[in-house]
Amino acid sequence: MIHQYKNNGFNIVLDVNSGSVHVVDDLVYDIIEVYERENKESIVNMMLAKYEGTEYCRKDIEEAIEEIEQLKEDGSLFTEDIYKDYIMDFKKRKTAVKALCLHIAHDCNLACRYCFADEGEYKGDKGMMSFEIGKQALDFLIANSGNRRNLEVDFFGGEPLMNFDVVKQLVRYGREQEKIHNKNFRFTLTTNGVLLNDDIMEFINEEMANVVLSVDGRKNVHDWMRPTRNGKGSYDLIMPKFQKLAESRGQKNYYVRGTFTHHNLDFADDVLHLADLGFEQISVEPVVAADDKEYAIKESDIQQVFDEYDKLAKALIEREKNGKGVNFFHFMIDLSGGPCVAKRLSGCGSGTEYLAVTPWGDLYPCHQFVGQEEFLMGNVFDGVKKTDIRDEFKLCNVYAKSKCKECFARFYCSGGCAANSYNFTGAINGTYDVGCELQKKRIECAIMMKAAKAQ
Template sequence: MIHQYKNNGYNIILDVNSGAVHVVDDIVYDVIEEYNKNEDADGRFTGTDKDSLAEKFASKYSRDDVYEVCDEIEELTEQGRLFTRDIYEPYIDSFKDRPTVVKALCLHIAHDCNLACKYCFAEEGEYHGRRAMMSYEVGRKALDFLVANSGSRRNLEVDFFGGEPTMNFDVVKQLVEYGRSIEKEHNKNFRFTLTTNGVLLNDEIMEFANKEMANVVLSIDGRKEINDLMRPTRNNHGSSYDIIMPKFKKFAESRNQTNYYVRGTFTHNNIDFSKDVLHLADEGFEQISVEPVVAKPEDDYAIREEDLPKIFEEYDALAAELVKRKKAGNGFNFFHFMIDLDGGPCVAKRLSGCGSGCEYLAVTPWGDFYPCHQFVGNEEFIMGNVDEGITRTDIRDEFKACNVYSKDKCKKCFAKFFCSGGCAANSYNFHGNINDAYDIGCEMQRKRVECAIMIKAALADK
């Protein structure tokens, strides 16, 4: 399976199954396009007639040049770098039967928030239910569950999430202390992370986070007018941008511009979102993520299909600017353009992504398990609780079987091994099952993958 495209002046060929990327000139690009028409149902090259190709391109390229390109293509094919067979699909049965090992928990430490973000899927932290704070007892049981169900895996991830977790920060500190106290006994290492809107950030919280949190996510949408439009304070008590920006700058610097990212959301109101990314970069942030909102079609801020051409232009322009700045020595990382073409994720990650519902679970303040934070509040997806463990193994098994080959939309998609089938929650919310895909999201993901590969090519181009 081959995907070829042009981006910012580069002709790029991606061999989907091997992951090999080729940056080529016009003649190779054109000839491979003809070769690509001769794949069988399994994506394998079935051969072509060189004389016919030479005649087809006679007005553009010499016969000898076309022959030479054909020989190069066939050599790369023999080397397993073009038109390679899918080695993953035969693995899928054993993949679905793999032992269940829980690797990560999202602790909803606070179902409450001090902002009133308009696009919040958590309904200002309430998650379609009631306001609540997780107790130390519930959190301790959740950590015990994680240790007991993590098998031989040593590194375990725990994200303190909300709502706004700093509204319950004493419990956060207690749980970190408890986690550290049991690491050695069980041969585990907790990697704690924190997601915060920054309103309550102070020196004490920053100092603790810098000591104990492997990563922090700082929520801000970009330019002041954009941020304050979608992320207002409760009862309009001032500009949230003005409250958090100085704190976030200080926090990022205190972490030496690593092991954090500022994370924003763009909507129909700012499809010129590259300006928000560059605003954050110009403010000194080096780790940036600004992601498309996922919203119901009737929401006035939802991204629409007609927005996509402009969004694609924004991604292309942002990619070109990122290359320019990196070459000038003042670059930044944009989360959705970070891609590993050398090793990349393990096979399990390539096939199933985040592992929601089996390897990764969300825990409510009262101790219920859900497949992930985006399912919290939909009681059909309660999987168990911290006292009884997983009682709905049918839900776990359904998520465990979810992969790029269980989704018809993924099978022929060139980006499937980079997005791993996309978000199960988005699939469910738009189509009523987890084995579909959020179509607008897929379109944007494909564009981001194309841009990410172009950036690699451009930075390798001396």
């Protein structure tokens, strides 16, 4: 499969199955477009007619065809899909749990308008995870991790700093268990910043491998979507703390993570605003919401979002040239290797390698399924009891989704988010169409930026 597109003056050809990227001139680009359906003489005549009066002659066209044939022979153009048979064994594969999302607090001190977690309550009751439940969750992770040494635990909410004493106790317990079981815990934390102080920052810097700082960008955008419980804006309260924390971590191992909505389709300005404030690790992502929500990204917004991604990509290229580069999460792409085959085909591992734990110890496939009782898999004391749910998630892959099979982006997005698919189609192997279109555009921009950097 070949995907061709033009962006920012580059003619880009992606060989989907090999992952090879070619930046070519107009002639080669046009020949590749017809190569598989026309014979050589027909291609020559087509190109002679198209480029009549230009510098290209028959010899140039024939040499371009030979170059394309050599690339095909070398296995970097028009390659076959070698993965579709591999996927048949996915349900049989043994999986080990390697990551938990601990819902340390089902409560929040903000009232974000777009919150999928119902302001931290996840369609249920407020509650804080006890140390005993958290301890059992870590024990469950260790017991079900097989021979994996590196384990990940994300402290999530709601707002986890509302239960910070338990966070500290669990980190301490985890460090003790590392030595006993020859494991290594990678702890992370997501926070809205309201309760951040110097003591908490010191602990985060000592113990958290990564921290996600929730902020939507410009003050007016952030304050509208992320007010406090009394309706006031939270930007002025959190921003100085976030800047201090990012600097204290050497501008590494964190993200400022925002959400853009229908109200700020000019989100490139939010990304650049955060960059101008000194943040070097930035993620601003599209809201996922049903069409009846006034802030939802709708099909009619897609072209404007596309234009904004193009604008942002060009701006980030210029910043890089001027020594002010930042990492924008959705434009980060590895063209040299990337994840293993299983990861490329099946994504995040939700429901199999990655599980979410509620404050009461219930297990769900991931944080976005929490509160949907049909996805309750078990608990940290008894383990996974509904293995049929786990088996269903094992088969969640790019070949199980009809729209993914012919999509150029499938090995980069790994089929997208199962929760989004379920919420929009009623099946984890469905596709969230708006999200797919935006994902494809981001991948195109990311590849173009690699091409620009290689110049």
